[in-house]
Amino acid sequence: xxxxxxxxxxxxxxxxxxxxxxxxxxxxxxxxxxxxxxxxxxxxxxxxxxxxxxxxxxxxxxxxxxxxxxxxxxxxxxxxxxxxxxxxxxxxxxxxxxxxxxxxxxxxxxxxxxxxxxxxxxxxxxxxxxxxxxxxxxxxxxxxxxxxxxxxxxxxxxxxxx
Amino acid sequence: xxxxxxxxxxxxxxxxxxxxxxxxxxxxxxxxxxxxxxxxxxxxxxxxxxxxxxxxxxxxxxxxxxxxxxxxxxxxxxxxxxxxxxxxxxxxxxxxxxxxxxxxxxxxxxxxxxxxxxxxxxxxxxxxxxxxxxxxxxxxxxxxxxxxxxxxxxxxxxxxxxxxxxxxxxxxxxxxxxxxxxxxxxxxxxxxxxxxxxxxxxxxxxxxxxxxxxxxxxxxxxxxxxxxxxxxxxxxxxxxxxxxxxxxxxxxxxxxxxxxxxxxxxxxxxxxxxxxxxxxxxxxxxxxxxxxxxxxxxxxxxxxxxxxxxxxxxxxxxxxxxxxxxxxxxxxxxxxxxxxxxxxxxxxxxxxxxxxxxxxxxxxxxxxxxxxxxxxxxxxxxxxxxxxxxxxxxxxxxxxxxxxxxxxxxxxxxxxxxxxxxxxxxxxxxxxxxxxxxxxxxxxxxxxxxxxxxxxxxxxxxxxxxxxxxxxxxxxxxxxxxxxxxxxxxxxxxxxxx
Numbered sequence: 001x002x003x004x005x006x007x008x009x010x011x012x013x014x015x016x017x018x019x020x021x022x023x024x025x026x027x028x029x030x031x032x033x034x035x036x037x038x039x040x041x042x043x044x045x046x047x048x049x050x051x052x053x054x055x056x057x058x059x060x061x062x063x064x065x066x067x068x069x070x071x072x073x074x075x076x077x078x079x080x081x082x083x084x085x086x087x088x089x090x091x092x093x094x095x096x097x098x099x100x101x102x103x104x105x106x107x108x109x110x111x112x113x114x115x116x117x118x119x120x121x122x123x124x125x126x127x128x129x130x131x132x133x134x135x136x137x138x139x140x141x142x143x144x145x146x147x148x149x150x151x152x153x154x155x156x157x158x159x160x161x162x
Numbered sequence: 163x164x165x166x167x168x169x170x171x172x173x174x175x176x177x178x179x180x181x182x183x184x185x186x187x188x189x190x191x192x193x194x195x196x197x198x199x200x201x202x203x204x205x206x207x208x209x210x211x212x213x214x215x216x217x218x219x220x221x222x223x224x225x226x227x228x229x230x231x232x233x234x235x236x237x238x239x240x241x242x243x244x245x246x247x248x249x250x251x252x253x254x255x256x257x258x259x260x261x262x263x264x265x266x267x268x269x270x271x272x273x274x275x276x277x278x279x280x281x282x283x284x285x286x287x288x289x290x291x292x293x294x295x296x297x298x299x300x301x302x303x304x305x306x307x308x309x310x311x312x313x314x315x316x317x318x319x320x321x322x323x324x325x326x327x328x329x330x331x332x333x334x335x336x337x338x339x340x341x342x343x344x345x346x347x348x349x350x351x352x353x354x355x356x357x358x359x360x361x362x363x364x365x366x367x368x369x370x371x372x373x374x375x376x377x378x379x380x381x382x383x384x385x386x387x388x389x390x391x392x393x394x395x396x397x398x399x400x401x402x403x404x405x406x407x408x409x410x411x412x413x414x415x416x417x418x419x420x421x422x423x424x425x426x427x428x429x430x431x432x433x434x435x436x437x438x439x440x441x442x443x444x445x446x447x448x449x450x451x452x453x454x455x456x457x458x459x460x461x462x463x464x465x466x467x468x469x470x471x472x473x474x475x476x477x478x479x480x481x482x483x484x485x486x487x488x489x490x491x492x493x494x495x496x497x498x499x500x501x502x503x504x505x506x507x508x509x510x511x512x513x514x515x516x517x518x519x520x521x522x523x524x525x526x527x528x529x530x531x532x533x534x535x536x537x538x539x540x541x542x543x544x545x546x547x548x549x550x551x552x553x554x555x556x557x558x559x560x561x562x563x564x565x566x567x568x569x570x571x572x573x574x575x576x577x578x579x580x581x582x583x584x585x586x587x588x589x590x591x592x593x594x595x596x597x598x599x600x601x602x603x604x605x606x607x608x609x610x611x612x613x614x615x616x617x618x619x620x621x622x623x624x625x626x627x628x629x630x631x632x633x634x635x636x637x638x639x640x641x642x643x644x645x646x647x648x649x650x651x652x653x654x655x656x657x658x659x660x
């Protein structure tokens with residue numbers, strides 16, 4: 001219930017901001033036409049209604065136990081373990097690292113940025129920096145570059161700094 | 163029709179298309195053969211690679227991934243007891259038992275045969291039914307189309323695992339995101355915050371890449387760090403798929419046919435999909451043969467025929483009405499839009515030969531999947547040994563390139579990241595992501611048709627209820643949404659009474 005309430009409050013804040021932005025839109029319309037504001041307002045209205053329901057919604061207990069499938073003689077066939085949940089901080093850290101890779105690509109271009117970024121990510125998970133991580137990253141990035149840039153003539157980011 | 167069919171043959175039967183279909187089929191099988199990777203991810207990552215291709219070649223690759231992906235899930239289901247995709251979960255029950263009995267080859271052979279059987283049966287239904295639906299739907303005006311798309315959107319209820327309220331909120335969020343960019347009627351800028359990259363709106367592909375691929379990548383990297391140094395699970399046994407003999411084909415024919423038709427019908431209903439079809443077919447097999455559940459061929463063939471039957475069934479509403487029935491068809495719909503093809507009745511009118519080329523391609527792909535899986539089984543079994551992290555590292559690079567290449571706009575990469583981040587927390591808090599995709603895919607059409615209908619009716623909302631077709635679709639949509647609540651209330655009432 002608490003988690004739902006927190007999410008509902010975040011949603012309401014978001015709806016509030018978006019409603020304000022919608023009010024800023026021009027009111028001009030054609031005959032019979034409700035204008036640019038109308039559809040966002042309808043959606044925001046429905047979202048508000050659903051968010052209020054969410055606020056009072058009882059939270060379902062997530063089943064974290066292992067699901068065991070047995071045959072007729074009660075022999076265990078498969079055990080499907082509930083998906084492992086990661087610590088939120090660790091998740092945010094990894095997303096942060098990935099954002100760093102994106103920033104590198106934006107600043108120094110796709111090939112150097114992606115090689116450095118991917119090497120760093122692979123090193124973090126325990127790969128040896130040299131030769132495994134560097135060689136693997138270089139191979140992946142260069143093959144992707146060749147595929148898109150050379151074969152399909154799709155330009156990839158060249159970087160803002162150089 | 164015959165003329166369009168021959169034109170379609172000319173489009174589909176090119177060496178280029180054959181190669182793309184083959185590549186797609188192999189990739190689809192590989193992605194679902196490795197537990198933890200989904201063919202939705204494969205579909206999304208293949209879209210940027212199709213940018214330089216003709217629409218038919220692009221669709222050939224994606225259809226290959228789709229059909230191959232539906233079939234490949236049975237490999238780990240039989241050999242490891244782990245379904246490669248949710249649709250293969252029912253296959254585990256008897257397939258893995260057969261594998262334990264030393265009949266892995268037989269189980270795999272039958273699963274491949276049944277998959278192709280299901281795919282071909284559903285294709286025949288698709289060819290027969292789709293043009294008829296399209297010929298009716300082409301007469302629809304904006305009010306009917308609005309109601310139809312609302313009905314399509316109401317499938318959110320079926321796609322919301324867990325909480326309907328959260329599913330609906332997720333769908334509404336998708337609809338709201340559709341309003342970013344240029345207003346479809348008046349051309350006014352909405353919510354662009356002065357960023358030129360947002361003028362064309364939020365792209366479908368970056369959002370889909372972010373939602374489907376990014377949480378999987380992050381999850382895999384974290385797991386890989388936790389498990390470093392631990393040996394990976396390997397398959398020691400040598401496996402070769404054995405094609406079923408004539409007696410087995412004859413014995414399973416009716417079950418395969420029933421399961422395929424069941425799968426096709428379930429695929430037709432938006433919001434259902436492969437897992438439901440395969441378990442229903444498994445139940446059907448169990449009722450026909452009490453030995454199902456002890457490791458017999460009927461327990462493998464029925465779910466596999468059904469989950470492949472879903473492919474053709476799900477393509478019917480997607481191609482004829484522009485309504486995706488599940489995540490895979492939602493992605494396919496997005497891909498078609500990116501390639502300038504708008505699924506719906508107009509596709510049949512304006513691009514008839516192309517539609518028939520798609521049908522022919524599906525048939526070829528099914529036969530390809532049969533050949534590729536039989537002769538490549540040894541290789542696919544070896545693929546199960548490849549560490550998942552290697553593939554994820556490749557996918558990580560593809561996420562950046564894939565989202566950038568759509569419009570050569572770096573804002574799309576940021577959008578991909580933002581949605582990947584949002585998707586992770588949506589998953590943690592039980593918000594399904596498919597409704598969000600559905601909202602984004604269908605949102606533009608909803609607003610456009612809604613406003614056009616109001617222009618036609620001089621601003622009167624009564625057009626949506628006085629028009630009988632529109633009224634039927636809106637009523638069905640309402641029933642789809644409130645149905646589960648009413649059913650729950652009724653069950654509670656019955657329990658209290660008892």
